[in-house]
Amino acid sequence: MAVKLQNEERLRPVDLARAHGLSAQAVRNYEAAGILPAAARTASGYRAYTALHARALDAFLALVAGHGHGTAAAVLRAVNEGAVDEALQLIDESHAQLLDDRRTLQAVEEALRDLVPEDAGEAPGTADGFIGALARELGIRPATLRKWERAGLVRPRRDPVTGYRRYDEADIRDVRLAHQLRRGGYPLEQIASVLAQVRSAGGVEPLEAALGEWRDRVSVRGRAMVAGAAELEAYLRIRERMEKATA
Known part of the structure; x- marks a missing residue:
């Protein structure tokens, strides 16, 4: 379920894509895969992304560098489904493998x-x-x-x-x-x-x-994991703020 945001700047798929060096289709694919939260739709049916989606994409791309595409995707899907503990367990398992x-x-x-x-x-x-x-x-x-x-x-x-x-x-x-x-x-x-x-x-x-x-x-993977953890924490924090604001 998409988190509703009030007075939040809306981003088009192309805006989110350009900021991350991706194609608009890639952004839509990530949403369909559950890596991004579901986007709201405008009156004309267009997707409207927000800073929340930008943070999710930041977290995903950073996690890919340290944990690989499969684990990063699973982590973001778990977070977006509200299963944060499951996401953290996936991170722990990946760290254990690196160790x-x-x-x-x-x-x-x-x-x-x-x-x-x-x-x-x-x-x-x-x-x-x-x-x-x-x-x-x-x-x-x-x-x-x-x-x-x-x-x-x-x-x-x-x-x-x-x-x-x-x-x-x-x-x-x-x-x-x-x-x-x-x-x-x-x-x-x-x-x-x-x-x-x-x-x-x-x-x-x-x-x-x-x-x-x-x-x-x-060493490169270890540092990438640290960077990914920082981006994931930032995403978790903005989700928590948005959820409290709309509670």
């Missing part, structure tokens, strides 16, 4: 730092490249390494004579990275994805640049 992404990034960065021992030279216990020595170095069972192999985390070759697994330098790198991430509580599926990125990047060094880009994206 999980940030923690994953930190875990990967820490794991990469731990891949290279402080003392230069070959890491102890891995010279022969066999499963037993590698398992002892990491303090895990050989069965764990076999499980990681079945999950696609590592791909050791087989010795053509003995049939034993032989871990080369890249395999050992992947095992150490997997070990660090497992200690951080990350599931095998997520670790497999990280290791695939390491292999496709050609090693750890190229991945460091990708991690820098990942870190930048997380």
Whole structure:
């Protein structure tokens, strides 16, 4: 239901659209989708938007930058239906996802730092490249390494004579990275994805640049969430004022 406003400047769809760099049809579509409150109509049947709609559009576009189109649309629809707590829960869930992404990034960065021992030279216990020595170095069972192999985390070759697994330098790198991430509580599926990125990047060094880009994206999204929260609060406040004025 549209909130009735007294002595409020009326805006045409084109006015609202131009102020936000949109088309008039996009504004009408947002109203039809429930992202904007229903607009009043003039005597001739034209839509009449107000500052309330402008604030709703401000909030939606700001939320899109931090939370994505789907979540932003769901938040505005919930607010416009009077379900503010539901809208806030959607915001909370999106923040929780960002926090999980940030923690994953930190875990990967820490794991990469731990891949290279402080003392230069070959890491102890891995010279022969066999499963037993590698398992002892990491303090895990050989069965764990076999499980990681079945999950696609590592791909050791087989010795053509003995049939034993032989871990080369890249395999050992992947095992150490997997070990660090497992200690951080990350599931095998997520670790497999990280290791695939390491292999496709050609090693750890190229991945460091990708991690820098990942870190930048997380920071940009975090700041966008802050901006979106400010715009959403402004929209909530004007709705509350208008509702009290017409109560």
